[in-house]
Amino acid sequence: xxxxxxxxxxxxxxxxxxxxxxHIVNTFIFASILFVSIIFLNSWSLATKLSGTFSILIxxxxxxxxxxxxxxxxxxxxxxxxxxxxxxxxxxSFGILASFRLVILAPIAFLIYFGWLIYLVSRRSAxxxxxxxxxQKSFYAALISAVMILTACFQIAAxxxxxxxxxxxxxxxxxxxxxxxxxxxxxxxxxxSTKNGSMSSSTQETDDNTPEASSASSIPEKExxxxxxxxxxxxxxxxxxxxxxxxxxxxxxxxxxxxxxxASLQWLQSQQNVMxxxxxxxxxxxxxxxxxxxxxxxxxxxxxxxxxDNVQASRxxxxxxxxxxxxxKAMTYxxxxxxxxxxxxxxxxxxxxxxxxxxxxxxxxxxxAT
Numbered sequence: 001x002x003x004x005x006x007x008x009x010x011x012x013x014x015x016x017x018x019x020x021x022x023h024i025v026n027t028f029i030f031a032s033i034l035f036v037s038i039i040f041l042n043s044w045s046l047a048t049k050l051s052g053t054f055s056i057l058i059x060x061x062x063x064x065x066x067x068x069x070x071x072x073x074x075x076x077x078x079x080x081x082x083x084x085x086x087x088x089x090x091x092x093s094f095g096i097l098a099s100f101r102l103v104i105l106a107p108i109a110f111l112i113y114f115g116w117l118i119y120l121v122s123r124r125s126a127x128x129x130x131x132x133x134x135x136q137k138s139f140y141a142a143l144i145s146a147v148m149i150l151t152a153c154f155q156i157a158a159x160x161x162x163x164x165x166x167x168x169x170x171x172x173x174x175x176x177x178x179x180x181x182x183x184x185x186x187x188x189x190x191x192x193s194t195k196n197g198s199m200s201s202s203t204q205e206t207d208d209n210t211p212e213a214s215s216a217s218s219i220p221e222k223e224x225x226x227x228x229x230x231x232x233x234x235x236x237x238x239x240x241x242x243x244x245x246x247x248x249x250x251x252x253x254x255x256x257x258x259x260x261x262x263a264s265l266q267w268l269q270s271q272q273n274v275m276x277x278x279x280x281x282x283x284x285x286x287x288x289x290x291x292x293x294x295x296x297x298x299x300x301x302x303x304x305x306x307x308x309d310n311v312q313a314s315r316x317x318x319x320x321x322x323x324x325x326x327x328x329k330a331m332t333y334x335x336x337x338x339x340x341x342x343x344x345x346x347x348x349x350x351x352x353x354x355x356x357x358x359x360x361x362x363x364x365x366x367x368x369a370t
């Protein structure tokens with residue numbers, strides 16, 4: 001009770017035993033709050049609120065006790081003020097260490113500072129210290145030891161419970177993520193199967209003006225034949241060589257000036273009006289980007305990637321109807337899996353098949369992961 005009665009007493013003194021006993025009891029109260037709130041009530045929020053409230057209540061009494069302990073050791077007011085301002089000096093020292101890239105020394109500086117404070121409050125009284133008998137010393141030693149052991153037991157029990165709850169929450173989160181991924185996979189597979197069914201039924205339509213698509217299994221194998229250069233291809237060959245891509249997808253060579261749209265992430269070349277869209281996501285043909293569906297599929301083949309060992313890309317060729325001008329353009333879809341199992345997807349749209357074949361050939365010869 002004297003601790004609370006002297007909460008605003010900044011002028012008297014405090015013995016070492018009084019100082020350390022108060023801090024041991026306060027630590028025990030904190031441990032008890034955590035133990036009861038977390039173990040029995042299973043409420044981390046309640047433990048936080050009670051601990052915060054108790055911390056606010058003991059702030060001023062602890063400060064006055066600290067000052068009284070320093071006064072009892074014989075320090076003058078100037079020295080006590082310096083000690084009270086020392087945390088700001090510690091912050092300045094941390095800033096200096098950081099500026100010289102010596103942050104690794106910060107824990108050492110903190111330990112030195114903490115040891116210095118312990119030394120200050122552990123000094124004998126400069127005035128008078130009551131003499132305790134052996135029986136009193138044994139009693140206080142046993143009492144302090146018992147409280148400290150009980151405090152440690154409470155803290156260990158609360159820490160074990162927190163660790164167990166954290167592991168359970170982490171396992172639950174992992175299971176939920178797996179379930180979400182499985183549901184996405186099932187949804188994508190269902191959508192893919194449904195779309196393939198509609199594509200297969202539409203292959204009976206052979207008119208170029210009729211939208212047509214097909215699943216990969218029903219697309220006829222057709223080797224890509226070399227076509228003579230048209231005017232667009234000849235102009236493309238004469239442009240300067242450049243490299244496009246990113247660290248996630250990879251890089252490959254092209255000709256001309258290419259710009260990437262920040263919204264759609266499409267690579268656009270205005271000289272020949274060519275579009276390239278790259279992606280590292282997808283579940284297969286017809287699922288990745290529905291906005292780029294074939295008007296008519298002409299065949300599929302395989303393409304070797306010269307710069308990536310043991311990797312072949314699946315190539316699907318066809319036509320694409322521009323949604324803005326209704327013009328029919330050549331379109332190619334490429335898909336392959338990297339050695340690490342991650343997918344790569346490319347959509348290419350160009351004014352002519354000859355130009356598109358040249359771009360695909362350059363990509364297959366120059367693509368690199370990094």
